[in-house]
Amino acid sequence: MDMDYYETLEINRNATFSDINVAYRRLALKYHPLRGGEPGSGERFRQLGEAYDVLSDPRKKATYDKFGEEGLKGGIPPEYGSSGAWSSKYAYHGIPDKTFKQFFGGDNPFAAFITSDEPLQFGGLRPGEVKTQDVHIERDLHLSIDDLFHGCTRKIKISRRVMNEDGHTSSIKDKILTINVKPGWKEGTRITFPKEGDQGPNNIPADIVFVVRQKSHPLFVRQVNDLIYKAQISLEMALTGFSVDVKTLDGKQITVPINSIVHPAYKKVVTGEGMPLSQDRSQRGDLILTFDIQFPQQNLSAERKQLIKQALALK
Missing domain, CATH: 2.60.260.20 (Urease metallochaperone UreE, N-terminal domain)
Incomplete structure (x- = not known):
């Protein structure tokens, strides 16, 4: 049976990105397995994760809005594709806890919640707790020997989650990172962009590290x-x-x-x-x-x- 992602998040189809975040935050906290709750909350939590994974991504959302779940998961028909081939088929990774952690930040999303008899509330760290930085992210930077001989400039677009002004919700934004390659750099040279990873309320963003990989040369x-x-x-x-x-x-x-x-x-x-x-x-x-x-x-x-x-x- 097809799932209506908007209905799952209890929002209408005109909902803004902020509306989607607010809805997921409220419902994910309500139905998280650690909260106990009514029977079936585990499956409800999984559905919330999938719905948010789709509707928070502009490309997935656009495909879903136009072609529905069948088009999203089965691929876009050839008449709509630029090359005549079907698009990549979407499949949810099936780990709603991963979606939850990515949204709230950190490997222990409940570290910042009050877990006594008070209702769970999203907020900052507990008194005395210290933010920890996420593990750095490595990406290969493939360069030719000519690039490494003369030097060059490489501009790389990344997409990362950033916190919105309200301090509670986040959104995906693109950013251009500029790497000025110096003549003579060797294989394995590392270029670090501090704290350019995903932002979260309770974590320090990971560093993004590019590692030079040298291409082969014909001569x-x-x-x-x-x-x-x-x-x-x-x-x-x-x-x-x-x-x-x-x-x-x-x-x-x-x-x-x-x-x-x-x-x-x-x-x-x-x-x-x-x-x-x-x-x-x-x-x-x-x-x-x-x-x-x-x-x-x-x-x-x-x-x-x-x-x-x-x-x-x-x-």
Whole structure:
């Protein structure tokens, strides 16, 4: 049987976001399992959680208002979608206590209530209690080696719950966080935005922490502050000498002569052509050339083998 979310929260379809919050607050406190109450209060509490989860989210509410519970949970028909595919189907997580805690803040929502014979009232902390901060939230920040070489700016939109002016209800609001990426930042660099998590009356919002994750590059492999470049060369080149042209990350074309015999472990170091140092951008790591020697694929004739033996014979 379909559930009418508005009827569940005892509000009409013209209810404002504030009306939805007030209704959920009143009914969730009334039917919370810790209050005891009449038979069936557990199921009523679950229904309240689902109704609030939908109606407090503008996108879910808009879908529900237009297509009803069937459209919300089954997906929007193709004729209404931009790509012709059905939308993501909504399913309530089924943990009404989670919805309750997110609304009131903290892992122990009843810590701020009077639980004696007085009715439960929403308010501040008990005398002597101290707000605790929620566990920090980590998000990956994927950046290319070019981003980390030159530096860049990333703007990231987050949605978080903020307390309304009445001090009792909350709403979801978007905020833009700006990250100024410095040249030379490494994999694992952490950028912290203090107290930008969900707000609640009885908690300190969590810090949001972005962790740099470095994308792979088609030409270079980063090794701390150095850049590794692998060149494909023939056996003839390895034995007779050659030069390597490399386009660096700052757009320069450099030519590196190789006059030594190149063996499998051979490396050529070009000083100062690697990544900038984040603590001193005037300094840079090195560019290290490594080599993949391509051996002949076809068999050599006896005559050619003899010529090679003569050429390589030590005197």
